[in-house]
Amino acid sequence: MDTDLFLKPSLSDSVRGILDQPDLLPDMVEALGSPLNVVLPHQITDNVERYREVLTSHHLCGEVFFAHKANRSSALVRQLAAGDTGVDVASLGELRHVLEAGCAGRRIMATGPKDTDFLWLAARVGAVVNADSVQELAELAALVASHRLPRVRVMARLSAFDSAGVRVLSRPSRFGVHGREVGLVLDLLDKHRDELDLLGFAYHLDTNALTEKALALEGCLLAMREASARGFSPSAIDIGGGFGVNYLADREEWDRYTTELGRAVLGVRPAMTWQNHGYGLRAEAGTLRGALGVYPAYRPVAGPAYLDALLTLDAPTLGRSMATLLLESLYDLHVEPGRAMLDQCGLTAARVVEVRTTHAGDVLVRLAANSRDISTEDHAVLMDPVLLPPGSGEDDPVGVYLSGNLCLEDDLITRRKVTLPRLPAPGDLVVFVNTAGYFMDFAADHALMQPIAAKAAVYRAGGTWKWCLDEQYWPVKGDR
Amino acid sequence: MRYDSILDTIGDTPLVRVAPEVHGLRNIDLYAKLEMLNPFGSVKxxxxxxxxxxxxxxxxxxxxxxxxxxxxxxxxxxxxxxxxxxxxxxxxxxxxxxxxxxxxxxxxxxxxxxxxxxxxxxxxxxxxxxxxxxxxxxxxxxxxxxxTDQYFNPRNLEAHRISTAQEVIKDLDGRGPDIFIACVGTAGSSTGVATVLREHNPQVAVVGLVAQKSDFIPGIRNIDEVNEVGLFDPSNYDTIEAVSAQEAIDGMLTLNRRCGMLGGPTGGAAYFGAVRHLKAIDETLTERRTAVFIVCDRVESYMSYVRQRRPDLLKQPPRPNSVGTLTDAEVAAAASVDVAQARQWIAETAPLVVDLRGAFAYAALHIENSVNIVDELFDELLHGGLPIGASRPVLLVCPVGEKSARYAALLTRMGHQDARSLRGGVVAWRDAGAPLVRD
CATH class of the missing domain: 3.40.50.1100 (Rossmann fold)
Incomplete structure (x- = not known):
């Protein structure tokens, strides 16, 4: 069996620094229990800065909004409020959370499915309402009129666009209107000029393909032109997020791993996954069918670099680069990264409870955590955890399956064999890094009355690492 | 040669020797099967x-x-x-x-x-x-x-079994080559030709070339993608080797420049992979051997591919009167005016206001009575000489005042007497509350 099929995670200096403290994480888990979520609020400030730098390098104005749904940490949102960064909220709960963190209403963007309460509070505090449909705009206008609310800034979300020449297909979306329906949106807005103020158009496509996004951005530009021609003065385009994260340190490891995975599914090498699970691949008559349904964990162009690549792309029909068109048209550009804003902003630690070898010879390492606490597998992000203490360096690497604390067959934290530098022992910690974006507590629950992870914030103060409960963190803490 | 249909001209492509001084092999005769000479331009x-x-x-x-x-x-x-x-x-x-x-x-x-x-x-x-x-x-x-289902259709292989392979054998005096090197795409040409060659001569060595995983070479699959091809069977190849995009372009350049074979990057990859493989065995040979590779298609379709990966190969010397030739000092010395000065100048002197932004943005909002000459077009005009009378005052406008400063510097160098740039561009103009119109 190969024990060198590593998928070593990419680690920031801060995360490496925390892992290198021999007692920090073990003491925290001792105090707060396993599993434990840890967030790094200072990192998110640095990440916002990287996005601002991309906008500045193209001379563009605009706002960076953090897509709140990726993590419910208070520390992270408070840290953003301190830096005057906006937040994109998708529920009444998130909106209240952000307001409580000190974020001004004007810096909030309300997106997603909205009920009347959510719309009322968003309108009340002066948030931008990013609307999914003409009906939603009509409801909002009626609400503003009947409750004597101030005029609300709105954006209309577009989700399907016509392409010339090559037909660019996109997955159908539940949210937003077709580019051809811009006229209907404007008709509605025209009727409610006292209640609604058109800030601009938005899109958010669930794809990593730049060509689809370029088509959507151009669609927004054309909608802006249509609106201007009808006497509106829209000023901003919101392109959502979906810029991606690079999780892995090494391209070669990723290339090698995925090649071997295909070979394992074909049966020409030993299985690398539980029951030879194929992550979407299957073998038919010696040929691989299906598609590898995993996140591209090694991504050379991700996050701010992805945004830069999109802005550098030429518009499909207008010809000039996206950045040039936005700049020349004097439009602001709003971005809403979620996962990509949380790169290196958190980790999840779990204690090893039991190590045993099955009859078939597989090593099972059971953790005091389950696959809902650590949902990297659910999101198909293949990345090795870090074992603490690290070991002497003279040990032999070992391939193990990580299983959870639920009395359910499918509670595997990894359905693939992960390669650890040594065999773990009960009491060791297994640390999953880069879990802040969606993998931390997005779907955690009290199934089987197992505990939900506590969440703590770690920060630098007085030249050392300090920690407190997430709820206790305010931006006055630490050295910044 | 007379034919009733262009379809009848498919096949019967020439087999041309690559000169030994080009590939440097001492004991091997290397032949290129010029599939690019098919009527629609490729082996396909x-x-x-x-x-x-x-x-x-x-x-x-x-x-x-x-x-x-x-x-x-x-x-x-x-x-x-x-x-x-x-x-x-x-x-x-x-x-x-x-x-x-x-x-x-x-x-x-x-x-x-x-x-x-x-x-x-x-x-x-x-x-x-x-x-x-x-x-x-x-x-x-x-x-x-x-x-047509090219990745699974046996008629894909068959096309090469009944024609390509037979032609190669016939052209090599009925013996066929000792070594056959082919890129693996649908695996149609490599497998189709290889099986016939092997039936003819069981000793033939077959080398399959795939693209390196992170690279893209047109028409070649990478080591993972070949597993998704129904026609691909690893046992048809004695070895499978990877070629990078850069190596494919290097091979293509040799074919294009030294051999006069205007093949594209796929043929380049085949040539590069062939020579690399053959170099290793050439030293050990005591008798002459023959090797064949396929030049799949022509180079003309791949100019953007080359431009993206090897822009140096297409680099033109800077054209005269282009902003690329300006020094930082010339740009810094360009005359510029802020929004207030510009408004006063417009009111008093009525300079020609040239807006260098794209038509999309200009149509939405612009400075009243300005002329829209988009920068790309202005570039073209300047290559030919001054497009504006040297004594006609001109105010250049762009989004933030960067491009306009460069063009003001260039006009000045070309002998214009009063070209100024709007400092801060249209953005500053708008921020100062100066009027913008839509016609």
Whole structure:
């Protein structure tokens, strides 16, 4: 069996620094229990800065909004409020959370499915309402009129666009209107000029393909032109997020791993996954069918670099680069990264409870955590955890399956064999890094009355690492 | 040579020796099979015609479309064949990676559909491969189609078994080569030719070339992708070796410049892979050997491919009167005015106001009475000389005042007496509350 099929995670200096403290994480888990979520609020400030730098390098104005749904940490949102960064909220709960963190209403963007309460509070505090449909705009206008609310800034979300020449297909979306329906949106807005103020158009496509996004951005530009021609003065385009994260340190490891995975599914090498699970691949008559349904964990162009690549792309029909068109048209550009804003902003630690070898010879390492606490597998992000203490360096690497604390067959934290530098022992910690974006507590629950992870914030103060409960963190803490 | 149809000219391509001083092999004669000389320009003409002709009569009767998963030469050949027979042709592809081929397909009347990219918030249950998606789309449309199915259709291999392989054997005096080197795409040409050569001479060595995993070489699959090809069987190859895009371009340059064979990067990869493989065994040989590789298609379609990966190869010297020739000092010395000064100057002197932004932005909002000459066009005009009288005052406007400063400097160098740049550009103009109009 190969024990060198590593998928070593990419680690920031801060995360490496925390892992290198021999007692920090073990003491925290001792105090707060396993599993434990840890967030790094200072990192998110640095990440916002990287996005601002991309906008500045193209001379563009605009706002960076953090897509709140990726993590419910208070520390992270408070840290953003301190830096005057906006937040994109998708529920009444998130909106209240952000307001409580000190974020001004004007810096909030309300997106997603909205009920009347959510719309009322968003309108009340002066948030931008990013609307999914003409009906939603009509409801909002009626609400503003009947409750004597101030005029609300709105954006209309577009989700399907016509392409010339090559037909660019996109997955159908539940949210937003077709580019051809811009006229209907404007008709509605025209009727409610006292209640609604058109800030601009938005899109958010669930794809990593730049060509689809370029088509959507151009669609927004054309909608802006249509609106201007009808006497509106829209000023901003919101392109959502979906810029991606690079999780892995090494391209070669990723290339090698995925090649071997295909070979394992074909049966020409030993299985690398539980029951030879194929992550979407299957073998038919010696040929691989299906598609590898995993996140591209090694991504050379991700996050701010992805945004830069999109802005550098030429518009499909207008010809000039996206950045040039936005700049020349004097439009602001709003971005809403979620996962990509949380790169290196958190980790999840779990204690090893039991190590045993099955009859078939597989090593099972059971953790005091389950696959809902650590949902990297659910999101198909293949990345090795870090074992603490690290070991002497003279040990032999070992391939193990990580299983959870639920009395359910499918509670595997990894359905693939992960390669650890040594065999773990009960009491060791297994640390999953880069879990802040969606993998931390997005779907955690009290199934089987197992505990939900506590969440703590770690920060630098007085030249050392300090920690407190997430709820206790305010931006006055630490050295910044 | 007289033919009744262009389709009759498919095949019978020449086998041309690569001069020993080019490849440097002492004991091996290396031959290129010039498949680029097929009528539609590539090795794919053979399987395209062989796959399409089978169901063609029925398809014509019913008015079916020809469909294929291809973004390259197979699509090109099928588009021609479909058009010649009055049938629509639809190509479904993950991404059109070669823009020249995309334009050519549109010119030929093909419909191209690009499948969506991978989702960002992953749904692990969504494991449809492009082929399944294509079938679903086609059945939704409810119309008939002839799917040539190049990755699984045995008629793809057969085209090479009955023609390409026989031609190679005949041209080598009935003996066939000792070593055959081929790039693996659909595996049609490599497998089709290799099996016949092996039947003829069991000693023949077959080298399959694949692309390095992170690289893209047109027409060649990488080491993982070959496993998705129904026609691919690893036992058909004695070895499989990887070639990088840079190596493919290096090989292509040698073919183009030294051999006069205007093959594209796929042929370049085959040449590079062939020489690399043969160099290693050349030293050990005591008797002469013969090797054959395939030049798949022509170089002309790959200018953007080369430009992207090796811009140095296409670099032109800077043209006269271009902003690229300005020094930082010249740009810094360019005359500029802030918004207040500009408004006063416009009121008193009425300079020509040239807005260098694109037409889309200009049409939305601009400074009253300005002239829109988009920067790309202004560039062209300047190559020929001063497009504005040297004594006519001119105010140049761009978004933030960067480009306009460069053009003001260039006009000044070219002898213009009063060219100024609007400092801070239209953005500053708007921020100062100065009027912008829409005509």
């Amino acid at each position: 003409d053979r399987p395209a015609w062989n796959m399409a002709k089978e169901g063609l009569a029925g398809a014509i009767e019913r008015g079916d479309s020809i469909v294929e998963l291809s973004s390259g030469n197979t699509a090109k050949a099928l588009a021609v064949i479909a058009a010649m027979h009055g049938l629509p042709f639809k190509s479904v592809t993950n991404r059109m990676k070669v823009p020249e081929i995309k334009d050519l397909l549109l010119l030929l009347g093909a419909q191209i559909e690009e499948l969506p990219g991978q989702t960002e918030c992953l749904d692990p249950t969504d494991t449809e491969d492009p082929l399944t998606r294509m079938y679903r789309m086609l059945s939704e449309e409810g119309s008939g189609y002839l799917h």
